[in-house]
Amino acid sequence: MRQAGRYLPEYRATRKRAGDFLTLCKTPELACEVTLQPLARYPLDAAIVFSDILTIPDAMGLGLSLVEGVGPRFANPIRTSADIFRLGIPDPDIDLSYVGNAIRLIKRELNNKVPLIGFCGSPWTVATYMIEGKSNHDFTLVKRMLYDQPKLFHQLLELLAESSLRYLLAQIEAGADTVMIFDTWGGVLSTPAYLEFSLRYLKQIVTDIDDVVPTIVFTKGGGQWLESIANTGCSAVGLDWTVDVAKAKNQIGDRVALQGNMDPAVLRSHPMTIVNEANAIVEAFGAHPGHVFNLGHGITPDIDPDNVAVLIDAVHSRSATILCNSSI
Amino acid sequence: MRQAGRYLPEYRATRKRAGDFLTLCKTPELACEVTLQPLARYPLDAAIVFSDILTIPDAMGLGLSLVEGVGPRFANPIRTSADIFRLGIPDPDIDLSYVGNAIRLIKRELNNKVPLIGFCGSPWTVATYMIEGKSNHDFTLVKRMLYDQPKLFHQLLELLAESSLRYLLAQIEAGADTVMIFDTWGGVLSTPAYLEFSLRYLKQIVTDIDDVVPTIVFTKGGGQWLESIANTGCSAVGLDWTVDVAKAKNQIGDRVALQGNMDPAVLRSHPMTIVNEANAIVEAFGAHPGHVFNLGHGITPDIDPDNVAVLIDAVHSRSATILCNSSI
Numbered sequence: 001m002r003q004a005g006r007y008l009p010e011y012r013a014t015r016k017r018a019g020d021f022l023t024l025c026k027t028p029e030l031a032c033e034v035t036l037q038p039l040a041r042y043p044l045d046a047a048i049v050f051s052d053i054l055t056i057p058d059a060m061g062l063g064l065s066l067v068e069g070v071g072p073r074f075a076n077p078i079r080t081s082a083d084i085f086r087l088g089i090p091d092p093d094i095d096l097s098y099v100g101n102a103i104r105l106i107k108r109e110l111n112n113k114v115p116l117i118g119f120c121g122s123p124w125t126v127a128t129y130m131i132e133g134k135s136n137h138d139f140t141l142v143k144r145m146l147y148d149q150p151k152l153f154h155q156l157l158e159l160l161a162e163s164s165l166r167y168l169l170a171q172i173e174a175g176a177d178t179v180m181i182f183d184t185w186g187g188v189l190s191t192p193a194y195l196e197f198s199l200r201y202l203k204q205i206v207t208d209i210d211d212v213v214p215t216i217v218f219t220k221g222g223g224q225w226l227e228s229i230a231n232t233g234c235s236a237v238g239l240d241w242t243v244d245v246a247k248a249k250n251q252i253g254d255r256v257a258l259q260g261n262m263d264p265a266v267l268r269s270h271p272m273t274i275v276n277e278a279n280a281i282v283e284a285f286g287a288h289p290g291h292v293f294n295l296g297h298g299i300t301p302d303i304d305p306d307n308v309a310v311l312i313d314a315v316h317s318r319s320a321t322i323l324c325n326s327s328i
Numbered sequence: 329m330r331q332a333g334r335y336l337p338e339y340r341a342t343r344k345r346a347g348d349f350l351t352l353c354k355t356p357e358l359a360c361e362v363t364l365q366p367l368a369r370y371p372l373d374a375a376i377v378f379s380d381i382l383t384i385p386d387a388m389g390l391g392l393s394l395v396e397g398v399g400p401r402f403a404n405p406i407r408t409s410a411d412i413f414r415l416g417i418p419d420p421d422i423d424l425s426y427v428g429n430a431i432r433l434i435k436r437e438l439n440n441k442v443p444l445i446g447f448c449g450s451p452w453t454v455a456t457y458m459i460e461g462k463s464n465h466d467f468t469l470v471k472r473m474l475y476d477q478p479k480l481f482h483q484l485l486e487l488l489a490e491s492s493l494r495y496l497l498a499q500i501e502a503g504a505d506t507v508m509i510f511d512t513w514g515g516v517l518s519t520p521a522y523l524e525f526s527l528r529y530l531k532q533i534v535t536d537i538d539d540v541v542p543t544i545v546f547t548k549g550g551g552q553w554l555e556s557i558a559n560t561g562c563s564a565v566g567l568d569w570t571v572d573v574a575k576a577k578n579q580i581g582d583r584v585a586l587q588g589n590m591d592p593a594v595l596r597s598h599p600m601t602i603v604n605e606a607n608a609i610v611e612a613f614g615a616h617p618g619h620v621f622n623l624g625h626g627i628t629p630d631i632d633p634d635n636v637a638v639l640i641d642a643v644h645s646r647s648a649t650i651l652c653n654s655s656i
Contacts, residue, residue: 137465138628139593147597147605187549190591190624191572192608221515224551224570242552244519263518265467269475277475280520296518300466 003038004050006301007308010037021066022058025051028101035106039114041305042312046115049103049171053121053182056163057130059090070134077133081149084156089163092170099167100174107175118176120167122183122219123160123205124198127153139188146197153197161201165208172213180216180238181205187221187240194225203232211235216259220297223248230256241296245284257290262311264295267303271310278314287322331366332378334629335636338365349394350386353379356429363434367442369633370640374443377431377499381449381510384491385458387418398462405461409477412484417491420498427495428502435503446504448495450511450547451488451533452526455481467516474525481525489529493536500541508544508566509533515549515568522553531560539563544587548625551576558584569624573612585618590639592623595631599638606642615650 004011014034018024025031035050054072058064063075078084090096099118106116120126129135131142145153168179186198198219206215217229218238229237230252239248239260248258266277278293285291293315299308332339342362346352353359363378382400386392391403406412418424427446434444448454457463459470473481496507514526526547534543545557546566557565558580567576567588576586594605606621613619621643627636 140596140630143591143593144596147594147601187570190569190589191575193591194570221549221570224572224575241518242515242522242549244552247519247552261518263471263521265471266475268468268472273475302468 002050002298003044003048004034005299007299007303008037008041008305010041021052021068022064025055026098028098028105031098031102032105032109035102036109039110042309043316044114044312046117047106047110048117048119048180049099049106049176051099051102051119053119053126053184054129055096055099056090056120056160056167057126059095060087060163062130072129072134074130074133078131078156081152084152084159087156087159089159089166092167096167096170100170103171103174103176115177116175117178117180117216118168118171118174119180119182120164122181122186122198123157123164123201124189125183125185126160126164127156128185130156137188139185146193150196157197157201161204164201165205168205168209169212172209176213178214178216178235179209180218183217183219183222186219186225191224194219194222195228199225199228199232202229202234206232206234214257218259227251236290236292238294239296243296245281249285249288254288254290257292258285258288259292259294261296262293264297264299264303267295267299267307267311271307274307274310275314278311279318282315282318282322287325293319330378330626331372331376332362333627335627335631336365336369336633338369349380349396350392353383354426356426356433359426359430360433360437363430364437367438370637371644372442372640374445375434375438376445376447376508377427377434377504379427379430379447381447381454381512382457383424383427384418384448384488384495385454387423388415388491390458400457400462402458402461406459406484409480412480412487415484415487417487417494420495424495424498428498431499431502431504443505444503445506445508445544446496446499446502447508447510448492450509450514450526451485451492451529452517453511453513454488454492455484456513458484465516467513474521478524485525485529489532492529493533496533496537497540500537504541506542506544506563507537508546511545511547511550514547514553519552522547522550523556527553527556527560530557530562534560534562542585546587554579564618564620566622567624571624573609577613577616582616582618585620586613586616587620587622589622589624592625592627592631595623595627595635595639599635602635602638603642606639607646610643610646610650615653621647 011034015024018030031050035047039047054064065073128139128142183198186194202217209215214235216236216238217234220240223243226248236257236259241261241263243261262281266274339362343352346358359378363375367375382392393401456467456470509530511526514522530545537543542563544564544566545562548568551571554576564585564587569589569591571589590609594602
């Protein structure tokens with residue numbers, strides 16, 4: 001998830017200078033600046049480019065705006081089949097060049113100290129916003145299209161999968177060391193619908209990236225489908241905080257790395273609780289060499305930055321002890 | 329889930345007469361009337377008493393109001409440990425007598441044509457509203473209490489479990505033929521937190537009901553924990569629409585009945601789609617004798633009542649074919 005964000009005062013300062021969220025994403029110098037802010041503050045092991053999962057539909061001409069406290073809005077959402085037929089695949093070097101430029105800047109600044117993660121949203125997740133036109137947790141319009149016009153909906157998803165692939169390849173070309181696909185809303189689908197309308201396109205993108213770099217697939221609410229996700233051929237599976245780590249290890253073993261999975265809400269509690277929860281997760285993964293600790297979802301604006309420091313310190317020290325003991 | 333509701337014009341008429349939602353719940357004649365409305369319209373196999381999962385905290389004095397389009401609000405939410413210590417266990421025959429009275433009226437009207445389901449919310453789910461004071465999908469305050477003051481939080485959950493038990497026993501005494509516990513928000517917890525703070529109390533209530541009547545336990549988002557839910561000793565497990573029926577059958581087999589699990593969003597689609605989706609679910613359960621078809625969650629107000637008729641007809645005719653074939 002994004003490491004930068006409104007919980008950091010230095011982010012709020014840059015955001016204020018930028019004027020709005022999209023300008024921040026689209027100005028490579030500013031995107032670079034906020035990407036690096038968490039690394040200046042914390043001893044993190046990786047950076048993730050500051051961007052948004054809705055850059056692709058914005059580049060397709062849907063007119064994205066992000067309003068504080070309201071969420072994303074599209075001025076021109078998808079309403080008819082004609083709206084879909086007229087969509088083109090964005091050229092990442094032209095229509096989304098700001099992301100490649102930000103990555104090049106960030107890589108130069110990072111100077112190989114830590115790897116950089118690029119990302120995009122999953123076709124299904126991005127499609128939900130394009131069709132609803134905004135956040136709608138009932139998914140009224142997009143589910144109606146899914147159920148009643150599956151062929152038409154597949155056309156849209158196919159277009160998004162191809163756009164996402166080109167976008168991720170451009171990020172890799174610009175220097176991203178690994179790429180992650182965020183399927184934020186896969187978990188609202190029935191199992192057959194998830195397999196047909198979300199996982200299928202996750203697999204397609206992962207397959208077409210063809211191990212140029214490691215790939216990470218994350219479906220929020222996807223705990224029931226971990227084996228299917230691991231079978232996409234991805235290098236790592238992101239786990240939200242509801243997933244039982246021991247069970248996940250049993251199900252998919254060493255085939256892929258696992259990333260996760262602390263409840264971000266823990267960051268609101270006492271430092272001692274944060275340490276205990278972090279330790280429990282690190283211990284549950286044990287000496288599993290492919291565990292990447294992160295949060296099961298994003299950091300909310302109300303989190304005290306000092307609590308993030310406590311978390312990172314706890315993860316580093318507990319991991320060191322476990323890895324040290326296991327190599328004896 | 330509630331069969332009655334705003335999707336029915338006759339419900340909207342009664343609701344208008346009642347003035348507000350809570351008056352509807354608290355006036356046995358009106359609660360009886362809306363409970364029976366769906367049965368007058370559709371050939372349903374059971375009725376569920378019209379009520380709300382927040383009647384218990386209302387009876388505890390938290391001052392419930394339900395505002396259209398906003399959701400539930402408590403005038404006096406739990407803010408301090410003193411707020412918890414001062415809570416008492418409501419006497420269902422006095423403080424919640426309107427529910428028992430409604431059940432007695434409904435049973436008389438039903439005249440044993442179909443069984444009646446009573447219900448309550450799970451202690452965890454009810455506690456989220458009591459502490460947040462309203463719907464808050466970040467669960468900020470309640471998770472802080474869970475993580476930082478687990479002993480205090482257990483005191484509240486214990487109180488709610490005991491109140492729920494007495495409430496369900498009173499519903500059974502009044503004539504409920506089976507009772508269901510709705511754990512709407514269990515799915516937002518980590519696995520260890522779910523087991524400790526939600527499932528534990530579900531099990532306690534189910535155990536104490538001690539097979540007086542069959543019990544149904546439903547955790548929305550609980551697809552990863554079906555075995556643990558089945559192990560509470562309940563008679564049936566409710567499945568939300570994300571659960572793969574074949575996998576659920578494999579995991580918990582014939583030990584318990586299964587209830588579910590169509591995505592309510594399907595009811596917004598074409599009648600042909602509704603029939604196909606209903607058939608797929610009925611077929612996935614096959615001749616499993618303990619399958620109770622229902623929706624994976626509640627009906628939304630925008631649903632066309634004719635589509636509900638299409639669904640019920642499809643379920644009945646497909647089930648009849650399957651059961652007929654299996655008995656040859």
